[in-house]
Amino acid sequence: MALDNKTDAGKRQFKIVGTRPLRPDGVDKVTGRARFGADMSAPGMLVGAVLRSPHPHAQIRSIDTTRARALPGVHAVVTRADFPTVDDAAIADILDNCMAGDKALYDGHAVAAVAAASGAVARHALELIAVDYAPLPFVTDVDAAMKPDAPALHPSRADETVPPGLSANVMARHQFGHGDIEAGLAAADRVLERSYRTEATHQGYIEPHACLASVGPDGKADLWCCTQGQYMVRNTCAAILGMEQGSLRVTPSEIGGGFGGKTTVFLEPVALLLSKKAGRPVKMVMSRDEVFRASGPTASTSIDVRIGMTKDGRITAGFAELRYQGGAYPGSPVDMGSMSAFAPYDLEHVKTIGWDVVTNRPKQAAYRAPGAPMAAFAVESAIDELARGFGLDPLEVRLKNAAREGTRASYGPTFPAIGLEATLRAAKDHPHWSAPLGPNQGRGVACGFWFNFGGDTCVSLNITPDGTVTVSEGNPDIGGSRASMSMMAAEELGIPYEKVRTIIADTGSLGQNDVTDGSRVTFAVGLATIEAARAAKREMCKRAAQVWGIDADAVIWEDGAVRPVSPNAGKHPPMTLAEIAAIASNTGGPIAGHCEVNAEGAGVSFGTHIADTEVDPETGAVKILRYTVLQDAGKAVHPDYVEGQFQGGAVQGIGWALNEEYIYGDDGRLQNAGFLDYRIPVASDLPMIDTVILEIPNPGHPYGVRGVGETPIVPPLAAVANAVSHATGVRLTHLPISPPRLLAAIRAK
Amino acid sequence: MQYISPTTVDEAVHALSSATGACRILAGGTDLLVQMRAGMKRPDTLLDIKRIDALHQITAEDGGWRIGAAVSGAEMGEHAALVSDWPGVVEAVNLIGSTQIQGRATMAGNLCNASPAADSVPALVAANAVARVVGPHGQRDVAVLDIPSGPGKTTLEPGEFVASTYLPARGARSADAYLRFIPRTEMDIAVVGAAVSLTLDADGICTAARVALGAVAPKVLLVEAAARALIGSRLDAPALDALAEACSAAAKPIADKRGTVEFRTQVAGVLARRATLIAQTRAGGPA
Numbered sequence A: 001m002a003l004d005n006k007t008d009a010g011k012r013q014f015k016i017v018g019t020r021p022l023r024p025d026g027v028d029k030v031t032g033r034a035r036f037g038a039d040m041s042a043p044g045m046l047v048g049a050v051l052r053s054p055h056p057h058a059q060i061r062s063i064d065t066t067r068a069r070a071l072p073g074v075h076a077v078v079t080r081a082d083f084p085t086v087d088d089a090a091i092a093d094i095l096d097n098c099m100a101g102d103k104a105l106y107d108g109h110a111v112a113a114v115a116a117a118s119g120a121v122a123r124h125a126l127e128l129i130a131v132d133y134a135p136l137p138f139v140t141d142v143d144a145a146m147k148p149d150a151p152a153l154h155p156s157r158a159d160e161t162v163p164p165g166l167s168a169n170v171m172a173r174h175q176f177g178h179g180d181i182e183a184g185l186a187a188a189d190r191v192l193e194r195s196y197r198t199e200a201t202h203q204g205y206i207e208p209h210a211c212l213a214s215v216g217p218d219g220k221a222d223l224w225c226c227t228q229g230q231y232m233v234r235n236t237c238a239a240i241l242g243m244e245q246g247s248l249r250v251t252p253s254e255i256g257g258g259f260g261g262k263t264t265v266f267l268e269p270v271a272l273l274l275s276k277k278a279g280r281p282v283k284m285v286m287s288r289d290e291v292f293r294a295s296g297p298t299a300s301t302s303i304d305v306r307i308g309m310t311k312d313g314r315i316t317a318g319f320a321e322l323r324y325q326g327g328a329y330p331g332s333p334v335d336m337g338s339m340s341a342f343a344p345y346d347l348e349h350v351k352t353i354g355w356d357v358v359t360n361r362p363k364q365a366a367y368r369a370p371g372a373p374m375a376a377f378a379v380e381s382a383i384d385e386l387a388r389g390f391g392l393d394p395l396e397v398r399l400k401n402a403a404r405e406g407t408r409a410s411y412g413p414t415f416p417a418i419g420l421e422a423t424l425r426a427a428k429d430h431p432h433w434s435a436p437l438g439p440n441q442g443r444g445v446a447c448g449f450w451f452n453f454g455g456d457t458c459v460s461l462n463i464t465p466d467g468t469v470t471v472s473e474g475n476p477d478i479g480g481s482r483a484s485m486s487m488m489a490a491e492e493l494g495i496p497y498e499k500v501r502t503i504i505a506d507t508g509s510l511g512q513n514d515v516t517d518g519s520r521v522t523f524a525v526g527l528a529t530i531e532a533a534r535a536a537k538r539e540m541c542k543r544a545a546q547v548w549g550i551d552a553d554a555v556i557w558e559d560g561a562v563r564p565v566s567p568n569a570g571k572h573p574p575m576t577l578a579e580i581a582a583i584a585s586n587t588g589g590p591i592a593g594h595c596e597v598n599a600e601g602a603g604v605s606f607g608t609h610i611a612d613t614e615v616d617p618e619t620g621a622v623k624i625l626r627y628t629v630l631q632d633a634g635k636a637v638h639p640d641y642v643e644g645q646f647q648g649g650a651v652q653g654i655g656w657a658l659n660e661e662y663i664y665g666d667d668g669r670l671q672n673a674g675f676l677d678y679r680i681p682v683a684s685d686l687p688m689i690d691t692v693i694l695e696i697p698n699p700g701h702p703y704g705v706r707g708v709g710e711t712p713i714v715p716p717l718a719a720v721a722n723a724v725s726h727a728t729g730v731r732l733t734h735l736p737i738s739p740p741r742l743l744a745a746i747r748a749k
Numbered sequence B: 001m002q003y004i005s006p007t008t009v010d011e012a013v014h015a016l017s018s019a020t021g022a023c024r025i026l027a028g029g030t031d032l033l034v035q036m037r038a039g040m041k042r043p044d045t046l047l048d049i050k051r052i053d054a055l056h057q058i059t060a061e062d063g064g065w066r067i068g069a070a071v072s073g074a075e076m077g078e079h080a081a082l083v084s085d086w087p088g089v090v091e092a093v094n095l096i097g098s099t100q101i102q103g104r105a106t107m108a109g110n111l112c113n114a115s116p117a118a119d120s121v122p123a124l125v126a127a128n129a130v131a132r133v134v135g136p137h138g139q140r141d142v143a144v145l146d147i148p149s150g151p152g153k154t155t156l157e158p159g160e161f162v163a164s165t166y167l168p169a170r171g172a173r174s175a176d177a178y179l180r181f182i183p184r185t186e187m188d189i190a191v192v193g194a195a196v197s198l199t200l201d202a203d204g205i206c207t208a209a210r211v212a213l214g215a216v217a218p219k220v221l222l223v224e225a226a227a228r229a230l231i232g233s234r235l236d237a238p239a240l241d242a243l244a245e246a247c248s249a250a251a252k253p254i255a256d257k258r259g260t261v262e263f264r265t266q267v268a269g270v271l272a273r274r275a276t277l278i279a280q281t282r283a284g285g286p287a
């Protein structure tokens, strides 16, 4: 039996992949029928609420819950004392972040939780809990936290990479690169040394964290929640609560945005424990204030860069030292920042050093290309300054130094076929690059890189008796993946898109799946969907051969039907999928295909962005006039979604560049825990973001797909900063470029 | 918590003065309900004034306009004659929030919430508007300038509330304008606000002016020195420079998450200058 697997993805003619059908989740979302985390309910359900520390750093001397427990309507109260002890350090940190132990480590840190008959009773009960805090000195700034005498969050937790004599807040040191930096710098016509800072930002997903937990008297539990990974939630909660993974079933809701921020747990273990104690289902929903104070924003950073360039634009060496604070626990994405900082360039001498630092802030969580946008801001700003200083075209300088197939990447591997150069050439040819600019206007360009990921993936594809197809996958659909999976299944099976329905399964229905992160889903789940469809096709070939009484090798799958390979095999009219499905019960039973794989071969992805800005020199207000994203998608399965990812990443990056920031007061408390003063861009702040999809097939995927979700947030910070610099003649090295900061810089000129 | 919704002003006055515990007026609720949700305010009684027909009117009075305390921002924006007389006041009211907020929010609520950054208040002060206050001891008329006394505080006595706001008659070649600075293009709170109301003579010389600033002091500022800089001038560059300087000098802002002292001080002058030019054009231009 032969399948028409045309493996040469670059030349393959697709029928469905590459078209733009309606998204299957669209009607539910616009009519309100879709069920998000807070829409779940259960009979007898209680409402859970969390008491949070008002102190940025404090010893918890005691917690008295007597009065709360005595309040009518209160069914359970938990503090850290109710949780089991956890040995694994990473899991112990997650537990400590969900419920503080001896110390409250940041403003908003959970210290107790209640489950009560109503939200009003629960909130009242929180007021009756008496926590005896002994406030401690605190530190929220990354550079201050690295000073040897800084208040220490966790004395003696640094790992073996950290040299002695540093602040106890330094948790790890990372180093990457090759060559000889000093020799490289010596060959330059100019060496630029600059320090950059970026502030912490939040993913800004519209849906707050929410879950409903129900633990039965037999210890079997169900959890419904809004997450990027139901298997991660299951495994983490099981580890924290000492449960077996098989006894906890987690069902993900629709998700109102995550961007990496829903790749860990906050409420879920607490809700499970409350439910266990109360013997009733417990629902918990964060307020927006809680989301800002106590979920996982990204790191704030302080970065020093040294880059040497010849006067014709060749980069002779690149060095960066990166300091990222990741909140109160180790694990800031400084490692990925250090690896990605110089990834777009072909450098003989390159080195990065990264420092992972803890501060009295919430534990950071992943945010779209974790760690990379800040590093790119620093490096791309410096390259721009050097290029402009020599009077060179910043795009040409990037082309001159661009990484290509065969380039030894700054973080180690040698690149296979990659698309950076194609995006730069497309940028150069794009009408945007040569459009005229008016007064107070400027244009910036920047490149970005992201690794992308594959990982553990399971897909089960079932053929129903009437010939429709259901696909079960284990990854919450954040970016339109149900549509993409249905398209790839339909493509492979040769049936219309409308005949396939893809659902997101609970943890009891499929094997382990990694979370929806690393831009992995269209790549890895797509690959598994295609393999599952191929398995089903093999089975259908067998069934048809059996009906025709010929050898399975004598049939072939072509255009959605089984046919005899050649006239020698007998004259049989083709059997369609629907015809085979209809008689499946008589030919051996139901037909399905499935695939379980640790998907390798996720291709790296590059993009180039062009931004035009206009600056009001009297107020420092920055307007984005025009913006173009050019990125390699490998193969765009559903181009609308690819464009949506490009646009969404650009917009988040623009917000990061211009206004978004976590602002801490002198009291160590977050000053802007809400969307009024944490300013994500609104629609009227933005032009239509123009997109150009390039398709340089990823050899690691049957259709050539690369992840596209994260790369687009990497270049905008620098693209916008470079445009502002071009418009004003002043260079801002501290993001966000908020109007007060920019006006002060313009007036100081 | 109790919710009451009287249908006459007298009933409301009675209910307010006889309520036990904290009683708050509920107009559009776009400040109050948000503050209650955040746990900042916990009234025992909510007195909704939206059922009082008399407070829903925009009426012509002595050549000016009386605007009831329950009139929404959207209703003001749709009132062509009011917009033509007081374009700056209406644009300030219409800047509040979004389409949804405009359907609920009132100008009186914006005033009585007493935020230093309230958008309509500088425009009302520049317009020399007067609030009609009702209470257990009858009614009194109070200049809008004297209603707020500091962040979140008003000079209203217990049992009093604002029933309406009066915008005076408008002469020929008179107009007003309001500008605010926000980091975004909408859905934001003024970092600085500046309102200018002025009258020109046939030659384009400014004969009367009032200039007010928001968000640069604990309450709205009437900047008389800025008005003096305009009066008698043709609103030429030296007059505008003097106006901007007077505004920056009058500004006594705090530094907070929304802006620095320097920024607010600087931008107060910039906005006052720009608002003056808009008002000038609306008033019929230089000559």
Ligand SMILES: Cc1cc2nc3c(=O)[nH]c(=O)nc-3n(C[C@H](O)[C@H](O)[C@H](O)COP(=O)(O)OP(=O)(O)OC[C@H]3O[C@@H](n4cnc5c(N)ncnc54)[C@H](O)[C@@H]3O)c2cc1C
Pocket (backbone or CB within 6 Å): B024, B025, B026, B027, B028, B029, B030, B031, B032, B033, B034, B069, B095, B096, B097, B098, B101, B104, B105, B106, B107, B108, B109, B110, B111, B112, B113, B114, B117, B118, B119, B120, B160, B161, B162, B163, B187, B188, B189, B190
């Ligand atoms: C999303 C959003 C955006 C916003 N944007 C802006 C903005 O751009 N600019 C801006 O200035 N504001 C803004 N606001 C704040 C708010 O909408 C305005 O202040 C609005 O004008 C308040 O009017 P209201 O009728 O809703 O007042 P309410 O919330 O009903 O009342 C506000 C306060 O005034 C008191 N009060 C109300 N009416 C009277 C009365 N007649 N007499 C005595 N006391 C009274 C109430 O008891 C309460 O304390 C925004 C609010 C939201 C939610």
